[in-house]
Amino acid sequence: MKKRILIVDDDPNIVDYLDALFTDNGYETDSARDAKEGLEMAKKNTPDLVTLDIEMPGEWGPRFYRQMTQDAKLKNVPVIVISGLSGNTYAIPKAIASIKKPFDREKLLEIVKDAIG
């Protein structure tokens, strides 16, 4: 069965990009443009991995992460932070990786592959 990745980012162009990239490489994707939508989506289709933007309208990425980890089903899902903010390494300390925009897609795919295969 295909692995499922949830993309949380407020920029539709970037969601589109990540969606195409992951789909092309054999993953299934869901997407959300803010923390609230992301949480709903994660509860509906439990993802195998989440990519998360930090700065979004409404609730920011860290808040989403806290809420996600309060859900027993979701709390061990690996998270990759993809953000334009510099120095965000500690925004979500438990993230398995923190990638800065604009990112190297090969590297991102490598990290994803290492995490969920």
Added chain:
Amino acid sequence: MAEQILLIDDDLEHAYALKTYLERVQYDVTVASDTKDALLHLYHSAWDIILANPQIDEEVAESIDTLSEVHPLSQVIVFGNPAQIDTAMDRYGLSVIHYLGLPINSKELELALERARKNILQSKKIDRYLERLGDLHNAQNQFNQLFDEVPCYISVQDRNLRVTASNKRFKQHFGNVIGGQCFEIYKHRNTPCEKCPVIETFNDGKVHSTEEIVTSKSGKQYNVLTHTAPIKNEQGEITQVMEMSTNITQIRQLQDHLTSLGLMLGSMSHGVKGMLTALDGGIYQLETGLKQADGTRVNKAFGQVKVMTDKIKKMVLEILYYAKSRELQYTTMTVETLADNIIRNIKPMAERNNVKFEIKIPDSLGHIEIDPSWMEAALINFLENAVDACSFDRDKQDHRVTFEILPKDKGNLCFTIEDNGIGMDKETRDKMFTLFFTSKGSQGTGLGLFIANRVIEQHGGSVKVKSEMKQGTTFRIRLPRKRPGNFKNNGFPVAPR
């Protein structure tokens, strides 16, 4: 030092007798006993006293007559027999200080010499005074020139902070207001300033300095660096204080500009990174779409690349506009051409966002004198904001943006841009033209409307806005048809305080 005497006498024996006598009473004597000697000595040195029998030779007599032109300080005493003295008196009059008959009475000679000496001292004194007077005069002139030309505003103030004197530059910018009070002239206020350096100097006699913002008589504001110094009377009491203010407006403006440039680059980097990532995404999908020969994907990706390139281009241009001042390049064009160029740019964006774009532009609106590239960019900016306001709105189904141009009065046109988008709250309305203010999060730079508003202002126009939350926004832009004549176009962006 002993006075130098030139003794002209053809009677050598008499001459040496006189010389011996004079040297005994402490004079320095040189004897000339023939014409050649006499003329040589007369012209080549400035003698203090000349003691002469002019009858030695007509040429010598003549030379004595004209001596005062060459050596005006030399004192001449003439001696001779009674007939010779008569002739000499006729000839020289008052230019000789004393006439001595032969044989010379020693007391008379001493008195004559004493008078000569006094004359010399007095002349020298007068000369010295004249010289000093000249120096003083020059110094005063120089001081006045310095006072007027120094690149500072200088005023002298009494204890009541009344200006008793001011320099040219001060008068130019703040008016010739002798007797006016400092705080009134500089700051247009009724009470002295909080920490007045002039009062402090009156109190402690020391130099004080502050930085102030002052307002000139034409209403212009200047940043000035102010120093004060006490002016004391002969008893050492401080009677007045001099206040010198250097205009540092340009430096402060430059500083503000640099600070805001730094701020801008910082606040913008997030947006730029997002755009670059989205561009990467477009290119990736274009690439894979071409590989898979997936026409739909290629088309979509190409559209995205185009949008992102436009966005990046716009942002770079905004940064460039802000970073670099430039003069407006005016051309006269028809209003239709201007409108067409704008509509061509906005139509595709409106269609992409499902916004109906209504154009209400009557025929034959005539001509307008503008810098087309900046004016188009400014008006496009207002329209783009209108489209954005619609696309952000999720409450309404149908969205429209109206673009209308009407002649307002004889010299002005009115551009109206109306949308039924999300509208603005009070804060957004108040700050929308402020540098770096954006309501679009990382999608905006906070430069667009700031620059658009500046461009309109530089063209002598003005912008009015009406907005209601969830209802929509109307921008009314008044623009003169002709370039403003008296508007100073310095192109230098001034950051808001």
